[in-house]
Amino acid sequence: MEREPSENMNAEVIKEGDYVVLYIEAGKKHLVKVTRGREFHTHRGYIKLSDLIGKKYGDYVISNVGSKFYLLKPTPEDYVMKVERVTQIIYPKDIGLIILRSGVGPGSIVVEAGTGSGALTGALAYYVRPHGRVYSYEIRKEFLERARRNLEKLGLINYVVLKHKDITKGIDERYVDAVILDLATPWLVVGHAHEALKGGGAFVSFSPTIDQVIRTVEELRKYPFVDITVSEIFLRNYKVKRGETRPETFMVGHTGYVVFARKVNEF
Amino acid sequence: MEREPSENMNAEVIKEGDYVVLYIEAGKKHLVKVTRGREFHTHRGYIKLSDLIGKKYGDYVISNVGSKFYLLKPTPEDYVMKVERVTQIIYPKDIGLIILRSGVGPGSIVVEAGTGSGALTGALAYYVRPHGRVYSYEIRKEFLERARRNLEKLGLINYVVLKHKDITKGIDERYVDAVILDLATPWLVVGHAHEALKGGGAFVSFSPTIDQVIRTVEELRKYPFVDITVSEIFLRNYKVKRGETRPETFMVGHTGYVVFARKVNEF
């Protein structure tokens, strides 16, 4: 089976400049860039990052104190959780629902705002490969620069168009598959989203407060949108060991609500 | 931006043989195949399915009693929830997490079992397009035939290889990105999955009972797997209306637990 160069996410041998997840025995994970002349220090000792070059994913290297650091290829979950974040709210559990429900997949044309640290942008870019695009709007220049660096590192920048623009003023693209919002005032984008979306396209907004949800849903009802739904997702992890199996004591109880709607051409 | 023929999920004009979601005013959704000479009857009257031909997604048709039926393109969530199901457990909330955490995306090579009705198979196929493949194992011949029909309808059969084989006896493929299991005895597949996966590849199993989870995790610990996690996902929907906003009274409290691990080459 041949694969396109654009699908080089599947390459197997680690080379300089790659991003690698280090899984350390006790269960901690770190996202590192393979750079010659650099060391990576942890509570389990340090490794030289150049030692990763030529290894394969699934191999390990041994730190100066004898701990094994396993080398894993980053998943979209790793991008979202480990990318240097300027804001922190959306989690893999939420993005998973957004992806499934919106239909964003290979070839999709997606408008997204705000870019923030690029964590959600990167996850969307991962799924629209190789022929889709993510148009990502952000008003804060410094965020845009950091997101660009993050997306370059992840090898996903080719699938993203970063735009230094205020999406509440309008959307340039037309006939897009989905508009996905993680910003403070999603209701100000509802009208623009209706214009930008193709028939049946998905509007999605993610908001931490119920007040944002109410304002957004009220605005959606003014336009030809159907199938308006509001959901929240909880994720609980378990410790599994025969005789001691139980959910973990602490969990994230809230990240945000997901509002979802589909554009129709007229009421 | 040109798109490949394999990305024809993005076609806009409805033609004979397409699958369309009918969104009926009161909020009900139906998945129908556009077939000449057929009517589709609901509590809101009926339509002739041939009337959909030539319409665009986002348009509506009007039933014999005057109700609007909006025409939407099915999303992976629609496939999962609306496909004729022989078994019923895995939900979009679960598949979303599986997709994000496993790294299954465009170009991925995935082994899956059991095929069942093909709902999960179809969702996976949606994301590996256009160059990836899903190898789906099933021991019950009649399920395999139904799954094939479902996947053909959805236009996803080209990305799937259906195999009439018992995965607990072995996996033919090698160097695969992920092995994803929704069957009664996932622990019997752990060893085979380790052989089949490439370094860093993802093992995922979905199980309704905690006993299945314990047995699977115990088996995973016998092989070089790291980052073993067990999670469950809850989804709660809201009714949103100013002055009356509240979660829905009833929810699905349990579908199953998701076990996740990554293969390393040796301990």
Place this chain on the structure above:
Amino acid sequence: MEREPSENMNAEVIKEGDYVVLYIEAGKKHLVKVTRGREFHTHRGYIKLSDLIGKKYGDYVISNVGSKFYLLKPTPEDYVMKVERVTQIIYPKDIGLIILRSGVGPGSIVVEAGTGSGALTGALAYYVRPHGRVYSYEIRKEFLERARRNLEKLGLINYVVLKHKDITKGIDERYVDAVILDLATPWLVVGHAHEALKGGGAFVSFSPTIDQVIRTVEELRKYPFVDITVSEIFLRNYKVKRGETRPETFMVGHTGYVVFARKVNEF
């Protein structure tokens, strides 16, 4: 150990007029009044209610088709779930938290509104026995009559003063331990509650919508109340059987939010 007549909830031999929970083999429970000359019919056959007289709690009677009907004394949970209800929202999970957090217990003086079917009233009365009182306000005369009948049946009427009054117009009692509200407009009672409560006394309101919660909390902040908290409670049941243990598929996802505050004498 001697017990007071007022604690006759603890009597052991069933007599005419008692309320008894019938636990039927398959797991269904019914609350019945022991009445001579009456039969009680179920999908597992029928029994004559007079046959219960002289039996002890924990015994069983056998229906005409051979099923065992076990005789259990009603708990507060049974009152809440099985009393003939005119409204349905508050559940034992919620009342449990209210009881623990408000400090309502033996000897407490409690003001409650609205009475509704008397389900919450009865639960409160159960805990304030034998020397406390529940003053219960209700504006709909027909509800009050039904609640009176329910509370008489349960043997709890002596601990309750039913009042045909609009609590949003004022509270007659002073120096009460708790004001507990399950009505549409709790914010209209906040000022009256502050007057009625003793220092440190508990304000509690239970509301299905988030909008009611916001209005109530805003009103509480205008008066000397501290320790204002808002909580919701989820309850999930399990099916337990070795090899098949799992949560139940369906659960109640929402009943209401509990707002709680404590009166202080001045800011």
Place this chain on the structure above:
Amino acid sequence: MEREPSENMNAEVIKEGDYVVLYIEAGKKHLVKVTRGREFHTHRGYIKLSDLIGKKYGDYVISNVGSKFYLLKPTPEDYVMKVERVTQIIYPKDIGLIILRSGVGPGSIVVEAGTGSGALTGALAYYVRPHGRVYSYEIRKEFLERARRNLEKLGLINYVVLKHKDITKGIDERYVDAVILDLATPWLVVGHAHEALKGGGAFVSFSPTIDQVIRTVEELRKYPFVDITVSEIFLRNYKVKRGETRPETFMVGHTGYVVFARKVNEF
């Protein structure tokens, strides 16, 4: 309305030796014993505890740096959360359900084990007042002593009989209303509980692991117990402010499972 001396939980003027909850402006609560010659230091300055004597609940005192410390009477929730704990698992949310479902109330005779720090013991004692009793078993002498001190402080020791005995070896009491277990091996007590309970009496066990639940339920099924249920309770708190209302980010995701059953006299 006269009240019994045993109901002096309702006294209003603070005196030496009383336990008082200090509610400090920023939202923190502390449980303190009013002791002459002692100061209580916080991040908001300190107060002399003798200054509380003669104040009424609901009043405040002012710290040396000008912060208000409100004086509240402890509720059962405060006992459970603020008592010096040697073990930490059961929460008010769980105890609330246990109380409602077991029927423990004024006059109840309850057997409990293990005593631990006496937090659950105290909550049960609060509700069985004034004529009921809690017989509390504990095998570790040092825990028993600490529990005694805690219960004396709370004014609840008169309703409790502390027993330095291993409940897995047998229960001395008979005809009790409820047996409530928070210990590592509840299944070893099931048979003894059946002997000790009166007909219809409640068996309750609280366990953090699912394995304990399975073993306990299996044992319950060997004896004449009916209405066996297993539940877990989640509690989520909200931040409420118009325009910013949302659940709190972090929550306790698991404390334990509650197993419940009712004794019948024979199968």
